[in-house]
Amino acid sequence: xxATKHSKETVQSFTSGETLQDRYRIVRQLGAGGMGAVYExxxxxxxxxxxxxxxxxxxxxxxxxxxxxxxxxxxxxxxxLPRVSDYFTENGRAFLVMQFIAGDDLAQxxxxxPGPFPRAQVIAWADQxxxxxxxxxxxxxxxxxxxxxxxxxxxxxxxxxxxxDFGLAKAHAADQSTTQSSNSIFGYTRRYSPLEQIQDxxxxxxxxxxxxxxTLYHLLTGIKPPDALTRAAALGNSKxxxxxxxxxxxxxxxxxxxxxxxxxxxxxxxxxxxNATQFREALKRVGRRDFQSSNNQVLANSGSKNSSAxxxxxxxxxxxxxxxxxxxxxxxKHAPALFAAVxxxxxxxxxxxxPGSVTNTSAGLLxxxxxxIKRPASxxxxxxxxxxxxxxxxxxxxxxxxxxxxxxxxxNDSQKRHPANVPTPKPRSVKPPxxxxxx
Numbered sequence: 001x002x003a004t005k006h007s008k009e010t011v012q013s014f015t016s017g018e019t020l021q022d023r024y025r026i027v028r029q030l031g032a033g034g035m036g037a038v039y040e041x042x043x044x045x046x047x048x049x050x051x052x053x054x055x056x057x058x059x060x061x062x063x064x065x066x067x068x069x070x071x072x073x074x075x076x077x078x079x080x081l082p083r084v085s086d087y088f089t090e091n092g093r094a095f096l097v098m099q100f101i102a103g104d105d106l107a108q109x110x111x112x113x114p115g116p117f118p119r120a121q122v123i124a125w126a127d128q129x130x131x132x133x134x135x136x137x138x139x140x141x142x143x144x145x146x147x148x149x150x151x152x153x154x155x156x157x158x159x160x161x162x163x164x165d166f167g168l169a170k171a172h173a174a175d176q177s178t179t180q181s182s183n184s185i186f187g188y189t190r191r192y193s194p195l196e197q198i199q200d201x202x203x204x205x206x207x208x209x210x211x212x213x214x215t216l217y218h219l220l221t222g223i224k225p226p227d228a229l230t231r232a233a234a235l236g237n238s239k240x241x242x243x244x245x246x247x248x249x250x251x252x253x254x255x256x257x258x259x260x261x262x263x264x265x266x267x268x269x270x271x272x273x274x275n276a277t278q279f280r281e282a283l284k285r286v287g288r289r290d291f292q293s294s295n296n297q298v299l300a301n302s303g304s305k306n307s308s309a310x311x312x313x314x315x316x317x318x319x320x321x322x323x324x325x326x327x328x329x330x331x332x333k334h335a336p337a338l339f340a341a342v343x344x345x346x347x348x349x350x351x352x353x354x355p356g357s358v359t360n361t362s363a364g365l366l367x368x369x370x371x372x373i374k375r376p377a378s379x380x381x382x383x384x385x386x387x388x389x390x391x392x393x394x395x396x397x398x399x400x401x402x403x404x405x406x407x408x409x410x411x412n413d414s415q416k417r418h419p420a421n422v423p424t425p426k427p428r429s430v431k432p433p434x435x436x437x438x439x
Contacts (some may be wrong), residue, residue: 020041107150114222119257195267223249
């Protein structure tokens, strides 16, 4: 075993193969610091890889703080935050079991590849981290991380960013105006912590905003920002702020993004963004302009016209949305054609079912339209008899082209259709055609 010195005690680190709680088998040590160590282990019960965090402190207050961290994380459910599954003590040592996130943290990546990260990539990471801060800051028991820096940001295998190490985090009721009354460990990271935290004057959501702004500054320029205490001392002596604007350090940062970072890193907390949502919206505006400019450049190079429907790079569901007007139904109205088709089908069905009736009806309609309908007086009287009490209304359909010869001709034609040796059938009472108006 190797030994780590802490508070006049020698703490033995675990070696590969050792087991905790008869369940967690140590694989290797991932890292160690002044307050604890982190191990990769295998949960033999669930056959899953986990991360086990140990605290070196034997101070009761720090132990309670470590237990508080476990309880806080156990209640959190966010893609950018590790999940906690267990907390236990063994042989006087306290352990926290959480989700294992493979890969290197950003500090390791910076040490291996010095220099700035791509601007678009940093803005995308910032959007994910600010979403996590919104989740933490707006909970009923507001949580302030208080230790955002490249060392606590890990890049997952899927390219997402994860916020780790809540050892300095503290929680309090969301309606409290300050966090001075909340229990927390005094600590900070000089280059990334705000002035109020360094001076132990209490922290707020704006403290996380400063730390994230300082972290983004480092990622975008490749240079650590000056610490807040040095900046405050310079301004107190009427000197220029040692913090050089990001676009002056590296032109690709751009003045708009540099202004966003400067506001986030204001020494006075009241001059920063009021909350993580405002910070996120400011970065989104920069990111959207970058995306639109890049899109226009690509379209210009390809000679294509710009499409009105562009994807929002910050909309996590944009890949599921169809392009504009893809599923719009044509505004052309098909009701008249549909009505005519239905009517034609009905008429054809009637013609097939009743061929004789349809023929007679059609002939009657044509004759009534071409000739004057002249009813015999006896027939008219017969029709009027059932309604004798009511004065009859005469309906006369006039047609100047009709004549009595036409009537005779129809009778003669009828006689021709019946041979002389066949008795002529008795004339039936005249019925009005289907569409006539009967008195």
